[in-house]
Amino acid sequence: MASRPEGTPVWTDAMFTDAEGAEAFYGDVLGWTFAEASTEFGDYTQAYKDGKAVAAVVPPMPGQDTPPRSAWCLYLSSPDVAATAERIREAGGTVLMEPMRVGEFGSMCIARDPSGVVFGVWQSGTHRGFEREGEPGSYIWAEVFTREPEKADAFFPAVFGYGSKKMKDDHVDYRVFDLGGGPVLGRMVMPAGDFPPEVPPYVQVYFAVDDCDRAVETAERLSGRTVFGPMDSPFGRFAALLDPQGAPFAVIDPGTTTGDMPGME
Template identity: 75%
Template sequence: MASRTEGTPVWTDAMFTDVEGAKAFYADVLGWTFGESASEFGNYTQAYKNGKAVAAVVPPMPGQDGEPQSAWCLYFASPDAETTAEKIKAAGGTLLMEPMKVGDFGTMCLAQDPTGVVFGVWQAGAHEGFELEGETGSYVWAEVFTREPGKSDDFFTAVFDFGSKKIKDEHMDYRVFDLGAGPVLGRMVMSPDDFPAEVPAYIQIYFAVDNCDKAVEAAERAGGRKVFGPMDSPFGRFAAVLDPQGAAFAVIDVKTTVGEMPEMV
């Protein structure tokens, strides 16, 4: 597999206090199966769809203060994590974890943009990232949710050299980042009406499903909670969900589209 262009979303994982509960939930909702836990890497466990790696789950690190909030983390490809880490700091971001080599799998770091959005950087080694994308049960899209869109826009374009276009809509501030060969990331504004002050800025991961309504029903049966949707759009029918441990994600049926694609400016 060819290495991904710098800034391409390349992997996602989440930390759960109850890893077995998380595995059962995502098996029900997305049809994932799980590999063996890697004890030498903190019991990191990869998730698979049709035998191809799509994500991972991991328990909290020993000695971590308090009970951590479960959340999905998106990793962006980098040819050199050390260099990207310097760009993050120069653009006003904060390193939460300095670049760290993970065996022969690759090198990672964790960071935060100036508005509080947490994300990861992945310099591939033996683990190159998603083995399946855009198909049922796998990653298909992601959006930055921030209360300070200007700061996030400036940060991500500076760090990853994204191109940037805005949807032509006077009622909605939505931006799309690209790397020249199509969109790679969206950006939404967190309105006070929809997002209480205690909800931090974050990146929403979208997983593809065959039927959005049935996926939401499966999530609710398994102890999850619908946040909004299902909703039709030109990009697909989608809904936002919280899993039983509070990790936010979205499901989307990209085959069921309604309306014309919006104009970008």
């Protein structure tokens, strides 16, 4: 598999206090199976759908007095993670975890944009990222959720060279970042009435499913919570959820669409 263009979403993982519980939840909701935990890398455990790598879960590092909030982290591709880290600083972002080598798999860093959104950067070695995308049980889309859109809109194109277009919609402030060959990432404003102040900006990761309503019912049966939806859209029937440990994510059935695609400007 060739390296993906810089700025392309290539991987996602999440830290859970109860990693086994997370595996059981996502195994039922998304049909994932899991490899043996990699003790050399902090019990990092890769998830698979039909034998293809789609994500990973990991417990908190030993000695952490207060484990971080559970959240999915989206990694964006880079041919040189150190150079990307420098551009992040130049654009007003913060490097939270300095570039580091992860064995033969690749190199990474963790960063935060000026509006508070945390994301990862991945320079691939033997681990090229997603082995399955856009199909049930795998990553399909992601959106930067921010209260300060002007900061995110300036930062991400400055770091990753994105083009940017705004959706023509009087009811929602939504922007799409692209790399010339099509959209790669969305940006959504967090309305004050819908998001309590204690909810930090974040990246909403979407996983494809073949039946949105069934996925929601399964999540709720397993103590997940529906935040929004299920709702029809031109992109598919989707819903936003919280898993039992509070990590936000979304599911979408791209095969069930309603309405016309919105225009962009």
